Amino acid sequence: MSKNPWMKFYPADWRADPRLKMCSLAARGLWIEIICLMHESEPYGHLLVSGLPPTNTQLAVLVGTPPDQLSDLLGELEQVGVFSRTRKGVIYSRKMTRDNKKSVTARKNGQNGGNPSLRKQTGNSSSDNPQVKGQDKPQKPEARSQRLEEEKREDKSSQKKGSRLPENWVLPKDWGEWAIKQGWTEQAIRDQADNFRDYWIAESGAKAVKRDWFATWRVWMRRSGKRLKPIQGGGDGKPSKSEQRAMAFIAGAVGEPPGVDRGEGLDPSQPLLARR
Numbered sequence: 001m002s003k004n005p006w007m008k009f010y011p012a013d014w015r016a017d018p019r020l021k022m023c024s025l026a027a028r029g030l031w032i033e034i035i036c037l038m039h040e041s042e043p044y045g046h047l048l049v050s051g052l053p054p055t056n057t058q059l060a061v062l063v064g065t066p067p068d069q070l071s072d073l074l075g076e077l078e079q080v081g082v083f084s085r086t087r088k089g090v091i092y093s094r095k096m097t098r099d100n101k102k103s104v105t106a107r108k109n110g111q112n113g114g115n116p117s118l119r120k121q122t123g124n125s126s127s128d129n130p131q132v133k134g135q136d137k138p139q140k141p142e143a144r145s146q147r148l149e150e151e152k153r154e155d156k157s158s159q160k161k162g163s164r165l166p167e168n169w170v171l172p173k174d175w176g177e178w179a180i181k182q183g184w185t186e187q188a189i190r191d192q193a194d195n196f197r198d199y200w201i202a203e204s205g206a207k208a209v210k211r212d213w214f215a216t217w218r219v220w221m222r223r224s225g226k227r228l229k230p231i232q233g234g235g236d237g238k239p240s241k242s243e244q245r246a247m248a249f250i251a252g253a254v255g256e257p258p259g260v261d262r263g264e265g266l267d268p269s270q271p272l273l274a275r276r
Contacts, residue, residue, distance in 0.1 A: 007039050019080045027076040033063040045096030053090050075222045078215050162209035165200040
């Protein structure tokens with residue numbers, strides 16, 4: 001949990017953010033609730049509760065929204081790039097993690113006697129406060145617009161370059177496992193993976209270039225709407241025995257299409273739930 005009972009919040013920045021402006025009022029309300037949760041988590045700025053990422057059902061309880069609406073609201077925020085995810089899929093705020101890094105650095109410098117580069121100087125140079133008609137020229141505080149420009153440059157430098165979906169793309173194993181946990185049948189996942197690949201390979205222009213294809217896949221699946229109830233699992237986060245039996249029945253009922261080994265992607269001859 002954060003040691004600070006408060007955090008920096010600039011209303012002007014919030015209202016001027018073009019990403020948030022493209023989201024609905026409900027989605028923006030969800031994001032401010034998530035920000036408050038991330039302020040209390042460790043590492044700072046990451047959506048973790050007791051060190052673990054909450055499920056959609058758990059998050060819905062924490063923020064006080066109906067579970068059936070949470071998935072669509074998260075997808076709305078993610079589609080326009082309001083938040084990012086780690087390699088493990090944990091939601092985090094780029095601004096909060098960046099500000100926390102600056103705060104930690106400043107705190108360490110303060111404990112060591114101040115900024116190391118400034119402590120090496122024995123006194124102020126003549127250029128620090130140039131004389132103007134025999135008087136010290138008053139120092140100007142950092143302009144807010146200047147700070148915003150610096151933050152924008154940092155955001156651009158930290159963002160990954162986009163790329164097209166490879167023509168030989170196959171559904172990665174962890175992407176399929178995520179869809180299974182969200183309640184889709186194996187057959188539906190395979191069908192949607194084919195549609196996903198054909199659509200994005202055929203698409204042209206800037207629309208076909210994405211920074212995070214896994215996020216694009218998650219939004220694609222949420223909008224498909226063809227799924228069962230989300231898998232809640234047991235206390236260890238794995239599907240319960242009854243849920244495993246249900247998914248095994250579904251896989252047996254629809255049958256497995258013939259196919260070949262696709263390496264790191266999905267192998268149609270193997271059930272998705274069998275892999276860990």
